[in-house]
Amino acid sequence: MSVRRLDPHAERIRRNRLHPRHLEFARPAWRWVSREGVVRIDPHALGAIGPNGLKRIDRSGAAVEASPAAAASTSAEPGRRQVVIDQPVGHVVVVPELPEGRLNDHDRDLFGLARQLADGHDLAVTAVTFLSGVSGFEDAGADRVVDLSAKVGDGYGPVSRLAALVDVEAALSPQHWIFADSLPDGGDLGRRLAARLSLQNASQSASQTAGQGASAVDARPATRVWQLSDGQTLSRAGDRQDILRDVPRVMLALPECAEPVSETCHEARVIELATMAGDISSAANEAPASGVIDRGRVAVDPQEIPLAQAPFILSAGRGVRDWEGYHHAARVLGASEGASRVAVDDGNMPRARQVGATGTFVSASCYIAVGISGAVQHLQGIARCQRVIAINNDPSCDMVKRADLALIADGDAVLAAVCERLGQPRDQTGSDGSWKDEESQHAAA
CATH class of the missing domain: 3.40.50.620 (HUPs)
Incomplete structure (x- = not known):
């Protein structure tokens, strides 16, 4: 069985209506998620014309997804x-x-x-x-x-x-x-x-005379x-x-x-x-x-921001094993913490931090998914996010297909490298000066 591959660059252009090549990659909008999180389907966009001239409806959307890019235009300019x-x-x-x-x-x-x-x-x-x-x-x-x-x-x-x-x-x-x-x-x-x-x-109405005056516009x-x-x-x-x-x-x-x-x-x-x-x-x-004086921005703990209103979310799934490193990376990046349902069910994150149709619908400007495979409910919850970055070992998972940018690597290692590059690596030693894990001890040797 062949796995259908998606071009992340083409997918990003298709979702970005401002891109000059948007119409070249755009597909008919046959399915979308409303503000309430309900999946809407356009029945008029589903199906194809058969050899006998009759339109056959395929509610799975396979005919729409398999069709070539709409209009096949080389530039967005002639389309407007x-x-x-x-x-x-x-x-x-x-x-x-x-x-x-x-x-x-x-x-x-x-x-x-x-x-x-x-x-x-x-x-x-x-x-x-x-x-x-x-x-x-x-x-x-x-x-x-x-x-x-x-x-x-x-x-x-x-x-x-x-x-x-x-x-x-x-x-x-x-x-x-x-x-x-x-x-x-x-x-x-x-x-x-x-x-x-x-x-x-x-x-203006009060200044007019009684003979002239017309009532003021509401x-x-x-x-x-x-x-x-x-x-x-x-x-x-x-x-x-x-x-x-x-x-x-x-x-x-x-x-x-x-x-x-x-x-x-x-x-x-x-x-x-x-x-x-x-x-x-x-x-x-x-x-x-x-009486209005601007005192500047007030520093706010990202974890105190409601998840539905958070502009920057670092979300973790079952692929994350070093949870202390994950929390440290969230503090360094200044991101609100999120989690998949699996991570919550395993007891690694509280239920209030669950993202998805069974948790919280988010609309972050940047959403980083670490070790999340991308279940349908989770993808519904991040449908309104502007930019999605996936870090996962599996290049064929649904989250990698959905992401605007995908890193095929170990999530724990990527987060540790990011913190080190930002000059705030996590302390690998305990209170007694001993190394916390065997891998760090070998790295020091």
Whole structure:
């Protein structure tokens, strides 16, 4: 029986929608894992046309996996239609999160939501960023980009950022603002902007005479938005019935609120706003007066971070034998500890550290699997991880096939070498000065 081999480079390109050769390696998305961890299958993508012209359904997905790469295109550029809006009649502003200085899946969903509002109305989707050198706005769906990195200082400064957004409001008068509904970033900033716009509308309404006055526009934000349809937003309301309301000016959207842009490429023209030159330069000085002072980052023990929120996870399976060396490597790397179900059942790790469908679903930026073969439940639990590194002796295991980078070696030896390279090798001697293991004693000899 022949073993089906996967090219790790091709698999990484297939999962990276930003890669210029993504469409060349992309396969039909016939199966995926939802946010709740449920495996979804697209029945329309399964099967093939038989010799009699009838479509035969194969729910195993073997026909899809065995088919050649979709479109067989040599470049991703011809696969996208170029869209240029020279004179937009208005703007839909998106303020992405940009974790680690780049667009994530949630940011792309926000741009997909903005395109639903802009397409067909000659509106430009404008990205407002507080970081410089961010790429990928063209493929994400941005027609314009406003870079505020030179105007707003680094660190946590919600007041100065709010002042910058108010200047953008004065210069562009966007029809809609879209933020990510996550704290303390987009969720906090979006609510601050909505409150400021409500105050401005109230003051304008109060200044009008009784004969002239029209009621102020309600700037209350729509939070937890997950769907947009027929000019209305549908917001999650926990255990209660979902909230349906007209599309407001400020929206705070959840992940998977819309399909990301995949068929068009936009201009992403950088624009300078002349009205921003005066006030933003002094906006940072408002922070101390408002009581918000950035004291810098606080060191946090990675083991105290909930596993579902950990950005960097070092996970161990049955292939790990030197558990003291594993814990030492996690401390040196500053990673949160995770484990497979087998390692937990063997008593080497607590149940709270189990990763997978029977444990915790994780969405780490970097996930290192040491000695984990890759059971189906474990692969479901790491489906939302951005980068997966596998260290395993078995080159044919499922975790190696899933990984973006695989090291075929002994996990204990690799972790020990990494700690030594970082200048923090584990002490091989006991309290009495004797060597702890026979292998280290031979190494010393």
